[in-house]
Amino acid sequence: MNIKQIKALLFILLPLLGYSQSNPLELWYTKPAAQWEETLPLGNGRLGLMPDGGIATEKLVLNEITLWSGSPQDANNYKAYSFLPQIRELLLANKNKEAQKLIDENFICKGAGSGSGNGADVPFGAYQVLGDMTLNFDYKTKSKAQNYTRNLDLQTAVAATQFTIDGVTYKREYFTGFGDDASFIRLTSSKKGKLNFTVQLRRPERFKTENGTDNSLVMTGQLNNGTDGKGMKYEVKVKAQTTDGNAVYANSAIEIKNATEVVLLISAGTDYKDKNFESSVDKILEAAMQKKYQDQKKKHIENYQKLFNRVTLNLGKPAQKTLPTNERLDAFIKQSDSDTALPVLFYQYGRYLSISSTRLGLLPPNLQGLWAKDVQTPWNSDYHLDVNVQMNHWALETANLSELILPLKDLTKAIVPNGEKTAKAYYNADGWVAHVITNVWGFTEPGESASWGITKSGSGWLCNNLWSHYLYTNDQAYLAEIYPVLKGAAQFYKSMLVKDPETGWLVTSPSVSPENSFLLPNGDASHVCMGPTIDNQIIRELFNNVIIASKKLGLDNDLSAELEKQLKLLPPPGVVSPDGRIMEWLKDYKEEDPQHRHISHLYGLYPGSLITPENKPELVDAIKKTLEVRGDDGTSWSIAYKMLFWARLKDGNRAYKLFKTILRQTHDTNINYGPGGGVYANLLSAGPPFQIDGNFGATAGIGEMLIQSHAGFIELLPAMPDAWLKEGEVKGLKAEGNFTINMKWKNGKVIQYEILSPSSEKVKIKVNGELKEITSSKL
Template identity: 60%
Template structure:
């Protein structure tokens, strides 16, 4: 059961005699800042571009692999680092009555309350009812576990803490401590961390040995865990003690109530009801299995998964800290899959797609802060590789500000990362209309636009200005010779990102009343940027500037539909031909893939306003699985706790699906607010949603019956005109003042 308060994470497994509670801190990273730029790379740029123009992409790729990648091992190196588990709290329970009885507990139950962010575990053993409660406090920023029994003196346990490497444990003054220092990839003296554990007993006795706290004959036990790192110079030793001292002074009920109040301020902004059924009484694992077979009988599952995604967003990031990584904050390993880092060719962006529309706007700000930190290193990378102005980030980054290309041309040379991040930054403005925020991010947007403008080259065949070299993320094509390559010029995603970014910078400079000359330069350059999409001979949207044949028609990335989502360059209303080509592109790609891919396809079909096809993808996403192997092809699904399976666990599937479900209910990218644009048959009977957000900082409530809106309310901080599409009719109204 994943718990978190945006900084600390806790995942209890509910073990009966031995319980393992995985602990996390969103800031715990190995590695360190590095400069892996090849400052000679730009000298190879003319030769690379010449080979691409000559159709010798494979030879160009060989040059890119030699000169146009990062220095050193890149993401495979110790200096790159990894997001790592903090460790685990292990509780060994000594239930009176003997192990033979322990094998058959009665009424065993585990639960997670999404609206209070509290997990529970209860069972009866030897006529004693035991109860555990867990939460990561949104009050004093500590993890809290309460263990109780309905008979006195029945709590007996040993509490210890550990991690797989680089740790030391001691007990001091009744406090259990674990400390250590991670590898920075240079001298070994990387990030430091400290975890402190103290307990509060009702009756009973507390003792300790060298590395454990021992509780005997207690009526009730409360465990407090405080942890922190020295990330960004944080005074972790002092702060961990202060947090514990503050928490232990309060009664458990006070701490719990304050936690719920603070969490609810975010969670309760939005409510959703899509109908109910008998399936809601089932345990989640059997409910998931039933939903996959008979989804029509459980309309409430979509509402549950939607709110679970919002819960995970609130729990895995916090203003002033870091955005959720590939695992959110719930990593259980030292060697976290894909380093638990930030992938910039869809994944970190997908993690943030639901936050604006689901009324959690401020949770976009940690990503904005991360992107601001990429500007300076990105300027060095732009000069080193492209001799260009502005800043660039490629495919992967970490908390240390890595912007260099990856270590392999086939994926590492993608230009899309920085421009795609700017879409997330812009969306926060589009939804919030926060002019002060726009002023803050304008230099970031301008710097990215400056890079693309500076780095584009002219295609002699079309006259278009294109990126070169670049790749369509992680995909490969056949050359006429039969050879394969990834390196090309002007892949469709780059052209779409540049078109969107230039337009956003033009809009921002107009709103802010600055940079008129640069605005004019972008307006002129836009005339030479390729259109949002070019339709190939087979009716699909081309992925590359040439009509190459892809080596894998069902490839997990569908980057050339960026213009459909998250951008709004392709819509059924304004560009029906491109929307039709996007539909055919999706048909050829198929419906399977890792969970994040399925979630992205769900979003595409929602934007194409095909609710039933989007719902089919949602059903595929919720396919039960226990697979843990690293998967790049078909697969996907969710684990019994509804965390998304790549496999292995990768949280973007949860977040992407949440955004997709919202997109089925409301869209606001096409010049008006569209209510129920992609309503599937499964939700037509009845529905009620309060608190969705639309661009322009509108809050939307609505209810429907038999597929038709029966009531709606649109409000904003000031009453203003807005266009709304209701039951197929576009009308202009004045929003209510909220």
């Protein structure tokens, strides 16, 4: 038996024995996807593609990042501010329930708002699936497929499916191009002329499919704008290239007959900021068809790897046996320490999803990234501003993907003009504000219910993400660009703060601690309050950042002086209640749900840096008790947030426990607000349902376990769990100050490290418990 024959035999036997013949950074399966939660997500920041690897029929879910229903609207209630004095008087009189009623009647958005999360057919709109492409195969036999495998290679952003029928090996390869911006599917058979299939396009509603005059399959439509039905327009176009056989374009389909190799090219676009989108779709396809498939694939991999290859991570040698990913998840929960490669895979998967779901000049990832499957997506798959869209970006800086936060910067700048109207309409205040939700149409108004809709930390929280990018890059031109956004947000809070007569502190009123409620002394539940802790923390942080920025840019000395005066009157970052926990509200209210998914009052610990074990050691025990009472379970994003809190507290084993909880496999797709979060078989985060923030939050959590730089120094391995202490290596992580970190460790000790920067600089680092100052090496 020669080498070639041995390799062929191993290819057949290894999957049967439970071994993967692939690289470590791969999702690998031995069955087609039975439902969407098992498909493989591909994306290039604009186009999304999710193949299920079906044998007789393959369904590929298509997405385009800009496809939203709804339309621009002005839902501001311009008489709302006239009710503000009465609302504040009720709150001062401890009549929170009455204040909440008055807000519901006079201080929310006009119209339907978000449609209570079902806004596809109202002006708010929803991010929607583009459609489905279905391939129906005729193998001219009733024999079953054997030796089935499918995989997603994170190293190349290429997916593949392979199986054998009657001695013929069929292969499919898929990627969304980082070259010509089209999606590609290459199908081959090992014997000549064995490919026979049809290609069809459809979506649940509002579509027309036909054959184009240019030998193509075209799907077009127009979404509902929530008023006259004439919303965003879209187009999807598919063409086929064959080396032999025939491609027949007829009956609103493409029929492939007796081919050996076929390449399907997909282009799509919308009229969101592109009135000539049909022409753009054609140009992309024309350019792609002029190049060989292998050249397209090579260019795609090169462009993708410019980002992905910046970071490598190794947590030690795992056991040799590698199960299919769905089985591997279950095995990890039972005995995680033996599979040190799965945390690496999940971390790099988070980086892969970030690269795949956004890029410069486009939109930031929404609640489902780039991979919706519905017309009415959960919570409209919008941009939730009370943790979710921020969490989508937390991992980026440390993970050396800094520029991917810039689409969020652009979205934030775009909502400022409407935010200025909202600030005047509701608070008669300067500057701009955004509340809980926004969309591609610039919604900044309060939501349609006082219980959650008047949270006003959204704009300040967005500023935290924007400021973080500056801290990591030291980019002065960027600071000048975002300064008006930060300044406007600070001006809003400065002009609407009121004095709490009991404490003398300046606080927001009215407000809500995101989505959470409390019990009044008479037992009534309320959400509306004065000065929730998250508001106080965000305002303190924002004021400090604006003061720093104004000094660096030589601007607004008078404003800085006013902010410095107000800083002295803000509540402290954390107030400890009589029972030893951090207070969530200005008063020591009893929680209606002690294990609520939101933990907003610990914002100052993460993503903020107002509270650290170094600068506020007196608060550490109170934070731990707060987290203990909250519990470890929850939605996937909530578990990830708790993982980040424990990492900031330098408790690696507790952070790792939460990471294991995130990796429990679930099949539940029903909307859930309580415990039970995890991941699906394709590693996408299950809220449930699918929310991509859990992926990104856990990715950020792993980064925080490896390196922290928010406390005035760079700390290596600040929160390492016992499971990862034996040995490991990471290259390419970033720290505040534009430092790049490489390090190796063994038996819990860093044995080698490099601190690199564009120019040699003095920097404080903490290594193996020792704080010292070194000079960085020049990149």
